[in-house]
Amino acid sequence: MTAPQPAAPAQPPARAYDLLRDLWGYGSFRWRQGEIVAQLAAGGDALVLMPTGGGKSLCYQLPSLLRPGVGVVVSPLIALMQDQVDTLRQLGIRAAFLNSSLSAEGVREVEAALRAGELDLLYVAPERLLMEGTLRLLAGVEVALFAIDEAHCVSQWGHDFRPEYQGLGVLAERFPGVPRIALTATADDRTRADMVSVLGLEGAPQFVASFDRPNIQYRIAGKDNAKRQLLEFIRTEHAGDAGIVYCLSRKSVEDTAQFLSDSGVPALAYHAGLDHAQRQEAQARFLREEGLVVVATVAFGMGIDKPDVRFVAHLDLPKSMEGYYQETGRAGRDGEPSTAWMVYGLGDVVNLRRMLAGSAAPEWVRRIEGAKLDALLAYCETTACRRESLLAYFGEAYQGPCGNCDNCISPPQVREMTREAQMALSAAVRTGNRYGAAHLTDVLLGRDTDKVRQWGHHTLPTFGVGAEHDERTWRGVLRQMVSLGYLEAGEHYGLSATPKSRELLKGEVPFLLREEVLQPRRKTASKARAAAPSDLPPSAQPAFEALREWRGQEAKAQGVPAYIIFDNKTLAAIAALRPSSLATLGTVSGVGAKKLEQYGQAVLEVLGGVGEPA
Template sequence: MKQAQEILKSTFGYDQFRHSQQEIIQDLLDGKDALVLMPTGGGKSLCYQIPALVREGTAIVISPLIALMQDQVDALQQLGIKAAFLNSSLSFGEANDIEQQLLNNELEIVYVAPERLLTERMLGLLERCHLSLFAIDEAHCVSQWGHDFRPEYQRLKILHERFAAIPRIALTATADHRTREEIISQLQLDEANVFINSFDRPNITYAISEGNNPKQRLWRFLEDKHKNDAGIVYCLSRKKVEAIAEWLSDQGRIALPYHAGLPQETRQTNQLRFLREDGVIIVATIAFGMGIDKPDVRFVAHLNLPKSIEAYYQETGRAGRDGEPANAWMAYGLQDVITLRQFMQNSTADEMHKRVEHHKLESMLGLCELITCRRHTLLAYFDETSTEHCGACDNCSNPPEKWDGTEAAQKALSSIYRTEQRFGVNYIVDILLGKIDARIQRNGHDQISTFGIGKDISNTEWGSVFRQLIALGYIDIDIERHGALRLTEKCRPVLRGEQQLELRKLSIEEKATKEKKQKSAVRPQDEELWEALRALRLEIASESGVPPYVIFHDSTLQEMLKKRPQSSNDINRISGVGEQKLKRYGKQFINEIAKYPLPALLDNNLSSTINETLILFQQEIAIEDIAQQRDIKPSTIYTHLADAIEVGLLDVHDVVELDEAQYNEIVFVIESLEDEEKGRIKPIYDALDEEYDYGVIRCVQASI
């Protein structure tokens, strides 16, 4: 394991393993099999890349992502790793050269598409090679119940049959209990250790929007939170993809379409632009995204309902792979449910498969219509429990109002019954609102008792009522009868008045605009250097023909901003800077940073020693580290920061981590003391039962 630890630092530039990486790597080094479930951005690839470099021979990585193999190999080659790929994009001569390198044991990692791997010629070639391991990426593709089923994945058990001595690792970012069992069964991983990391992506904020004008709501979301950011917008149809891409382009954004109906060359060009340029928005069907390694995708937006929670989780998981804040936003309507059910009904799948798909769509609709924490439900779907409110979904940050919807539900259900369960939502809503049109009159439905009894609720609000009744299972949609609404057995107690029904109030769109805008990852005083570092990275990337993040991730540049390295030793301590990147780019970045020195002192009336502390603190250096660096006590650092809080240079919450209740408790105690004791820390400390440090109390005191 010592060699693996050294490679982690020298090749990849990281100081320590994350999550269960170390245990997974140890299993592979010991020749064991492993099944790894780890969220996107959790470091799955290191789990096979490091063993590939430690074990003798070549690692074969099976991946369905042909279009991305070039970038994956480029990224490894930038690190000094001998990597290649074999897929249909290579000429006969190029493929022959790589096969010869394989036979000569000259490669450490080779990516192969499953279709190519499963040919008898390729399997025969591999039997003549010295192999270190097999890595099966996107392993959920093996599941016929999954959202990315690929039949060839079910044939990969041949690796166990023909290469029994070679360890295998199967990896996926999304698999519920049923899919996990199928991966183990289909790939014959019965002896494998299973590693399940938390599915939580704490840096992603989830929001689901309802109502009309989804296009305008998307634009408001982009303007408020992602004015210049890269992101993905998912749509259900190719036609909608092209319309939204054109519309966003007309609004001044760089927006490119991506769907299976576009020429291969156009898809490839648009994907490369998304990967290699800043601020590009891809508007796509679900044909786009699996395996996309772009770390700085700041948002994923859905303009239609995904078909399952797995699909939603995987698609939203393409945001924020770098660990920085990101948003998952969705707008959906009842028509999405009808369209998706029509897809399912018209598919050639057997009835059991259709029932499973139907159940998954119901779970997805339930997530949308929740009145509690969305993250709880998302994690529970993957058998993970969570007890605390996440604070990072729309239902937690802006809890929906509830209302007694019993009477409204009775009116809706009764209208469906009195029209013989033959009509869709819009028709039923027109009856409830008392709208007179030729069709309603022809059917005599202007004479039924429920005609016009719903005028106290708006058209849009009725839409919300029907969505919730469908999500809660009181109404079903009859696809064979063109989306007619059907009553279920569950609705009987509501109709009889035996059950009360609490519904979510339709959220007022204006509330969304009051949410805090996305906080910039870069402080204003660092903007100039930040742009300079990004420009340098882009220049190097363009010369090398790789995406900018292959040179350095944003998180690495941000650490450079904070630490301002001045030497090779300094920059080698930055996370993400390994030996190869230090040799290739270290000097260029050090020279660029030197052009932007920090101000000697800040322009204020505080003493020079306080300003020295303030400068270091604004570089986001921890208080203990500032104290060590300046060789003074942490309590003195807190005093300096309290002085800065008092004159308005810092906010107290920038310095101390207190929630509102804790802050108010300290303020209350301070204000309840006698005047002569308010200025002293010890009486406050004692009155708070010694729960808070002196430094915290001093900072709160300065903020009052």
């Protein structure tokens, strides 16, 4: 039975506000951070769903300082631990991690510091935490709290399921008096229920923020030479910006990264086929260099704190709305305008449908996974506000239009094409329900190819009945028919009519084709301007650029990402204020006492070397 939760005060203690100001340099909490801090500081548990960039880390880092002992953070990725520890040390917080990247001597040093009470926060991989030796080590010290980051990993329905996460229920048994907090940016109702059950959080309050990321513009288009489309998108809208491009296969990752590099876009590949050192180098370069594009499989980016990723592009369909939301959420953590861009085609739909049909999972599992894929495809094909559709999937009501998605900016046209859909079904059935989309398109267009003639399909009644439309239109029709379940792909990618298609053949339901429209293009921003926050006054631009150059040199000297020194938002605030004293500089949000002491004088000298704005 779950122990009753202590009654938490409505507000955190006064010391929490002192730490928030002195260490992080913030004058107030965001959203319900204060309530979460109060809950944990009082010894209670919590489950937190907060979008990427919403401030989840503070919810457990600050209570770890308020309570006696060390805060233990379960984190799934080495790169994330390193990034968080570097950030905390910049703030003057004693932090370390235990993972496979450490040497035996390094492990001994961290364990000695832990026993001596010299750590405020310790990051641990779930596999390491569940070792009996680690559990005994923690039992011998005072633990302030346990934070389970990326907690959706406990659920087999989560898009990043990690079996080792399911063992974390042991924390409630071995450390019954220690508060636990589970955090994630993405979880539907089923995943959330698993988090509660597996982690023993039945009595814990749930803090669920809005899933909306208003700064992200959602865009989806039909696939037509994906790499060329990607290059045009980057050159037109995101030249010089940092971005992540997701592909399903390792080969596609490598080919796309090479293509971008050959086309003058700084890009590198990341996938599980690379050795550990290569993956580490890719992560490190992405965090430390500006304007770099990483082309990766979905394993990349989970937990990456880089705030200035300006775009996330998908060249292949994700498998679920949860995966799509999590991956697109890696763009624009700093709140600045960013783009979630995706192209997809009939091949993507066919591949995912075939993978699902060929899965060895039980029928009930395939049914649920199929429903998740259906929801994603419906989102792709919708003509309504994308933000409204996306948030509705997570149970959040949103009154569109949002004005910041492709469907709102440039509403697609919809054509009633029931007759054409019936033609396509007829072509599939009459050719034996075993030919792919390309062959069916040839039959519908009346192309007298060798294959069409070989099989005698030029004699069919459906041969040439669709000649009034072009190939692109038929690709769209077939794609939507597979998406909506009127056609399904067989073992060799042949399309066959499904039982559901009868209602379409009988004219009982209409078939409405979403037609692609040209998307508006932004002028390409200069690399310098693209890095600056969108609300930075032009008069402050020289100061911002001077500070940014200084920050880059400082970060390189320390071997840390530039944003760990100061993020762009803080640099912009300093550039706009132009403080002439340490006291005034200390009033800027994001400038805590430790950073003021370490960097304050250098910042004032940089500003002193920049001419006064006109």
